[in-house]
Amino acid sequence: IAAGASLAIVITIIVAAVVVSKKSSSSGCTNDLTCNLDSISSSSIPAGAPDYLNPFTWYDTIDFNLTYTDAMVGDLPIMGLNSTWDDSNAPNSIVPALNEDWGSYASRPARGVNLGGWLSIEPFIAPDLFDYDDSLGIIDEYTLCTYLGATACSSTLEKHYSSFVTESTFAEIADAGLDHVRIPYSYWAVQTYDDDPYLFRTSWRYLLRAIEWARKYGLRVNLDLHALPGSQNGWNHSGRQGPIGWFNGTNSTQNVQRSIDVHDRLSKFFAQPRYENIITHYGLVNEPRMTFIAASEVINWTTTVYSMLRENGLPNKTIVVFGDGFRGLDAWQGELTGYGDGLALDVHQYVIFNNEQIVYNHSEKVTYACAGWTEQTERSMNTSTGFGPTMVAEWSQADTDCATYLNNVGWGNRWTGTYNTGNSSDPLEALTPRCPTTDSSCSCTSANNDPSTYSDDYKQFLLYFAQAQMDSFETGWGWWYWTWWTTEGSYQWSYKRGLEAGILPAKAYDRNFHCNSTTIPEWYPALPETY
Structure with a gap:
C-alpha cells in the first residue's frame, strides 16, 4: 500500500510539472527538424542542464514538448512529453480502439x-x-x-x-x-x-x-x-x-x-x-x-x-x-x-x-x-x-x-x-x-x-x-x-x-492463402531452387 501511495503522489506531481504546450507543434517543420525551437528561449533551459534535457542540443525536436522540466519517473526523464493523451484511436475498423478492451489474444491474435x-x-x-x-x-x-x-x-x-x-x-x-x-x-x-x-x-x-x-x-x-x-x-x-x-x-x-x-x-x-x-x-x-x-x-x-x-x-x-x-x-x-x-x-x-x-x-x-x-x-x-x-x-x-x-x-x-x-x-x-x-x-x-x-x-x-x-x-x-x-x-x-x-498482402487481415484451404503449388522447375 505504501509503495502504491508513493507512486500515485509522484505521478500527480509529475503530471502537474508537464505543461500542455503548443511548443511541441511540428507545423511548418517539414524541412527543418528544429524549427519549433523558435518558440522557446534558450534562457528557459537552466545552465548546465544535461543534453537529454536541453532541446537546443537535439538534432530533431519535431513533436516534442520543449517546455523545460527536470521531472523524473523511475529516475528517467519525462522531458518532451505533453501531459495529455488521446487513446480513442484504432488502426482499422476490425480491432478495438486503444481505450477499449482488446479481449483475449487467443481469440484475437x-x-x-x-x-x-x-x-x-x-x-x-x-x-x-x-x-x-x-x-x-x-x-x-x-x-x-x-x-x-x-x-x-x-x-x-x-x-x-x-x-x-x-x-x-x-x-x-x-x-x-x-x-x-x-x-x-x-x-x-x-x-x-x-x-x-x-x-x-x-x-x-x-x-x-x-x-x-x-x-x-x-x-x-x-x-x-x-x-x-x-x-x-x-x-x-x-x-x-x-x-x-x-x-x-x-x-x-x-x-x-x-x-x-x-x-x-x-x-x-x-x-x-x-x-x-x-x-x-x-x-x-x-x-x-x-x-x-x-x-x-x-x-x-x-x-x-x-x-x-x-x-x-x-x-x-x-x-x-x-x-x-x-x-x-x-x-x-x-x-x-x-x-x-x-x-x-x-x-x-x-x-x-x-x-x-x-x-x-x-x-x-x-x-x-x-x-x-x-x-x-x-x-x-x-x-x-x-x-x-x-x-x-x-x-x-x-x-x-x-x-x-x-x-x-x-x-x-x-x-x-x-x-x-x-x-x-x-x-x-x-x-x-x-x-x-x-x-x-x-x-x-x-x-x-x-x-x-x-x-x-x-x-x-x-x-x-x-x-x-x-x-x-x-x-x-x-x-x-x-x-x-x-x-x-x-x-x-x-x-x-x-x-x-506485392509480395505481402495489402492488408494483413485480408489474405488469399490459407493453410487449411489453399493448395500449395509445386514451383519447381519453373522456379529454380538455387537462384
Missing part, C-alpha cells in the same frame, strides 16, 4: 511488425552505418561508437534515429492492416556503465516519441529490451558481438544486477497511467541464448523481475514477455506456472538459420510453415504439452540467409556454404552449400536482387510463404514481422518493401 535496426542498430538492417574497411573491425554498435568517438557516434546515431523512423512510419503500418508494433531498444537508453561507448539516453526520447506516434494511429506497443548489460547472447544486435557476459564471465553477477536495475526503472516509468492502454506487451530480454546460459538461472531471474514489475505498478493487463532461449517450445511445459495470461512465451521462427530447414525447397518451406509451425504453436499453447500463452515476435518471408551482414559482418552465409563462425564444432556453421541442391550452383545473386526482377512464380511463393506463417502464428497469440524497414537491399526483411513489391 496480434498482427504486428518490428522497428528493428532503429534504436538497437543491426548491420544487415542499416549496412550504411557499417560501411568501413574490414581491417577496422567495425562489426556492432560497440565497435562503431568506439571507433567514432563520443561526438561522432552521437551525431551519426541521432541522424539515424531521426530519419529511420518517422511519424509516417506509423501511419503506413496502420494502413497495412497491422495493429501492433514491437520496438526494440537497448539498456543504454536508460543507463551506461564503466567504459561503455554507447550513446547515453538519446534513444530514450525517440522511444517516447514513437510511443506517442503509435498512439496517434491506434497501434498497440510491444516494448522489447533488445540488449542487456554484458550481452545476453553475444550477437551484434545485443550491442556487442562476442562473449556472453550476462550470467557468464567474471562480471556476470554485476551484469545480472544491472539488468534488474534497468527493469526497475523502466517498470516504474511505464506504470504511469498514460501507458496503461498502449503498452500491451513488456519484453524482459530479447533472445537470451540458453544454449550457453543456464536456463534455471534465467528462469529464477524472470521470476524475480516479474514480481518487481508488478510491485512497481506495471498493470496486470500488460503482458510480460520472456524468450524461449532456443530451448525448444516443449521444454517450457511446466515452467513459470501460475501467471495466467500475465506472462507469455516468445519464440522467433525462421527456417534460414537452421541447417536442416534452409535446405527445404520452396514447396516444403510453405508446407512446413503450415504444418510444422502450426503444430508447434498449438502444442505450446496447451499447458499439458507446452507453456501456455505463446507468441511469435519475429519472423520473415526470407527463404535464404543471403542478406549482407545478416550472419554478422564478414561471416558469410549458409546458402552458399560460406558461413564460418570460427568454431568448427558450432552446429550453426555451414562450410558447404545449404541451398536445396547443396552444391556449387547455390547463388545469392537473385535472392538479393530488387523485387522488380522477381519472376511471377517467385513472387507467388514469397506471398504464400508469408501468409502461411501468418496463418500458423495466429493459432497462438499472434505475430510481429521482422522488420518494417531496411535502408538498402534485404528486401525480404522489410514489410514496407514487401508491400511495395
